[in-house]
Amino acid sequence: IQERIPDSVVTIIAEKFSPNTTSDVAAGLIEPYLCDDDVDRVISWIKSTIQRIQEYMDEGNPGAEEQSGYWLQSVKSVPKWLEVMKNVKILTGNELKMVAKRPEHKFGIFYTTWYLEPTPYIKWESDKFLKNGGKIKNSKIQKIEDVEKEFGLFDVILNCTGIGARHLIGDNEVFPTRGQILKVKCPSVKHFFIDDQFYALLNDTTITLGGTADRHQWDRTINPKISEKIFQENCKNIPSLRSAQVISSHVDLRPSRVTVRLEAEPDSKVIHNYGHGGSGITLHWGCALECVELVKKVLAGKPGISKI
Numbered sequence: 303i304q305e306r307i308p309d310s311v312v313t314i315i316a317e318k319f320s321p322n323t324t325s326d327v328a329a330g331l332i333e334p335y336l337c338d339d340d341v342d343r344v345i346s347w348i349k350s351t352i353q354r355i356q357e358y359m360d361e362g363n364p365g366a367e368e369q370s371g372y373w374l375q376s377v378k379s380v381p382k383w384l385e386v387m388k389n390v391k392i393l394t395g396n397e398l399k400m401v402a403k404r405p406e407h408k409f410g411i412f413y414t415t416w417y418l419e420p421t422p423y424i425k426w427e428s429d430k431f432l433k434n435g436g437k438i439k440n441s442k443i444q445k446i447e448d449v450e451k452e453f454g455l456f457d458v459i460l461n462c463t464g465i466g467a468r469h470l471i472g473d474n475e476v477f478p479t480r481g482q483i484l485k486v487k488c489p490s491v492k493h494f495f496i497d498d499q500f501y502a503l504l505n506d507t508t509i510t511l512g513g514t515a516d517r518h519q520w521d522r523t524i525n526p527k528i529s530e531k532i533f534q535e536n537c538k539n540i541p542s543l544r545s546a547q548v549i550s551s552h553v554d555l556r557p558s559r560v561t562v563r564l565e566a567e568p569d570s571k572v573i574h575n576y577g578h579g580g581s582g583i584t585l586h587w588g589c590a591l592e593c594v595e596l597v598k599k600v601l602a603g604k605p606g607i608s609k610i
């Protein structure tokens with residue numbers, strides 16, 4: 303918003319900041335997951351995010367790269383969003399035989415996508431934001447009406463609170479899908495490997511192993527038994543992981559919702575952008591650009607500096 307609406311002073315108000323947000327836990331795979339939105343809307347958001355990743359990569363920043371690998375399925379699915387990926391190839395019978403590790407690996411797709419490690423990327427965006435006059439305030443907001451009581455009047459307020467929206471504005475449609483992951487070091491793993499239940503995804507120096515998806519589970523405590531199962535099951539898919547060095551375990555709550563809520567509240571200065579499920583990194587820049595257009599509508603050509 304700060305980049306696209308020059309006459310704006312933007313303040314970010316948040317209870318938690320990177321590296322302590324849900325976004326920091328994300329594996330950073332660019333691929334929609336637990337996101338039942340209209341697929342053309344999702345594809346358009348992903349395309350914008352990929353452009354932003356390219357910009358970020360072109361500057362030589364860490365934590366973003368292409369990654370290729372295998373998606374093995376028990377039931378054949380070739381979703382439309384694969385059109386934004388590169389080198390998409392349906393595996394032949396023989397190729398499947400070479401990579402399948404379980405009887406349920408009945409159908410496979412090879413493709414190239416990207417990863418965008420959230421924490422270094424958020425730092426890149428935040429540094430630019432602050433350099434260009436952005437403000438940051440640390441506060442837990444009880445009700446959205448309290449924002450202006452605590453911080454003065456704004457021309458537009460964006461609600462990007464993820465799972466927090468459930469309590470902040472009482473949207474019970476947004477619910478947690480608990481996810482637990484491991485970060486391991488295993489330089490010999492060069493491809494991602496995703497199947498119906500587990501995944502191994504590339505990052506700059508680690509492999510992210512997942513994963514779980516427990517709906518309506520709020521517990522953010524790491525369960526060592528789940529970590530062990532994630533490790534053992536991924537070793538079945540990629541045997542060379544047996545030599546991996548386990549670095550850390552993480553848990554967070556995917557802000558799940560039937561659809562992403564990205565809309566301006568009628569006759570209000572509030573714009574909502576939450577409920578991205580397991581796809582927030584994947585969709586983020588496309589959603590941000592759509593928010594810019596909504597902000598412009600709310601401002602409706604208001605002269606002078608706008609407070610957002």
Ligand SMILES: Cc1cc2nc3c(=O)[nH]c(=O)nc-3n(C[C@H](O)[C@H](O)[C@H](O)COP(=O)(O)OP(=O)(O)OC[C@H]3O[C@@H](n4cnc5c(N)ncnc54)[C@H](O)[C@@H]3O)c2cc1C
Binds near residue numbers: 318
């Ligand atoms: C294990 C796991 C793996 C994942 N892997 C991927 C992946 O590979 N690719 C992908 O695209 N997505 C992935 N995701 C999903 C992704 O992490 C989320 O969709 C994304 O983080 C949501 O971003 P957000 O900015 O909406 O929420 P958050 O990152 O949670 O940010 C919300 C912000 O709002 C603030 N906030 C909330 N309530 C309040 C309040 N009342 N007052 C003040 N501040 C408040 C919070 O402090 C925080 O700063 C994964 C998620 C999990 C759990």
Ligand SMILES: N[C@H](Cc1ccccc1)C(=O)O
Binds near residue numbers: 496512513581
């Ligand atoms: N989107 C990530 C990783 C993932 C990738 C592929 C399939 C399922 C999940 C998550 O929410 O855990």
